[in-house]
Amino acid sequence: MRNIKVVLEYEGTAYAGFQVQANANTIQAQIESALNALTGEEIRIVGSGRTDSGVHAKGQVINFHTCSRIPADRFAAALNTRLPRDIRALESSEESPQFNARFSVKSKTYCYRILNRPAPSALLRNLAYWVPDILDIEAMNRCAQQLVGAHDFRAFRSTGSDVESTVRTVTACTVEADSEQQTVDIRVCADGFLYNMVRIIAGTLIEIGKGRLPEDTILKMLESGERNLGGPTAPARGLYLEHVVY
């Protein structure tokens, strides 16, 4: 058995998320079905993590074990002949037997994309979150820095999520405006993420940018652990799993 790693890009709009669920069209189900058609094997894939319905990926990583003789670096192109056009395999390689797309993760980067202009966009309707208000990018950047470091992020997760520890280490958080594209990208790099963590960070930074929440909001959320001090969970369509480091 060989252990194959594949890097994926997908648009999450049409899917009920990454993970296989009964009676739902998911990214995982599409990939497993394509692998089955290619290899004749019943293959279960492991993803670096789940993404919710509507969330996109530019660099999701999966791995799976196979007896197929398809050369490791040809799996990407082979998968693309069987996958729908809104899921593309970007590259594939053979890894050591120990490699696990979920448990071997060292860090991940998510990007939250805002379209910041007066008019809504047809072209980005599913690819960014439209915020027509004027945003104070400097203030957003100052507050983004407060997230950096090892913190208990329990104020930055949706209720109902259940994990042993809510301590994560954010190594970078930047807010970058592109005046030509009229976009604002919030990029968060961390060793791991709680459920909805980036969307709550984005929703909170946006309210700070609008001047509707004070600049000590994030510090207070980290201190108190209170979710309700923050902004709303920003919509899925702005979120991209950008990059996974192993």
Added chain:
Amino acid sequence: MRNIKVVLEYEGTAYAGFQVQANANTIQAQIESALNALTGEEIRIVGSGRTDSGVHAKGQVINFHTCSRIPADRFAAALNTRLPRDIRALESSEESPQFNARFSVKSKTYCYRILNRPAPSALLRNLAYWVPDILDIEAMNRCAQQLVGAHDFRAFRSTGSDVESTVRTVTACTVEADSEQQTVDIRVCADGFLYNMVRIIAGTLIEIGKGRLPEDTILKMLESGERNLGGPTAPARGLYLEHVVY
């Protein structure tokens, strides 16, 4: 009767093009239907020009006459309540009775977007033309300059098109690579365009960029008027009507 101008953005993927045709879903039909719902009037719109099926717009301009009392600058937002999400009105204004979105055009800018990287893209599948080959951007830019000026562009139109004169003035043609986005944008500004002119320019510059056509191709096409000296007509999905000047 007031004369209203509206600037539109749309994704052309789902449409049979801009212009109304029997039994086809077109941009014009969607807008006229939305205007009818808003005003109760049977309104015919005039567009700055047609776009083909799959071609996008970031700044298509239309005008129409109405007795409706909706304030001119509110038409954009009002239309957006009635239009599908892949068509958005960006702004609206009242113009003089003489203004005609088609005949008052001074110049138009089209952009042809190439995704230039080894792997195809899920996110840009309908929004750019994927060219995995290495492109000589310098050579493409040199040849793009040969298009600038007043020329007979009959070698740069699809057969079957029927216009009185095939002379047009190209005021700028640039080829710009963005290494971060891995895109190459071919931007053409002219006083008018022949049918498929930008897609033939793009298809020819791409072949020059690949080294498959010589650098005097465009000069020879302009001299001889022979369409078959050029590259193929590049696919619709890379083309954007970007801006119209009046």
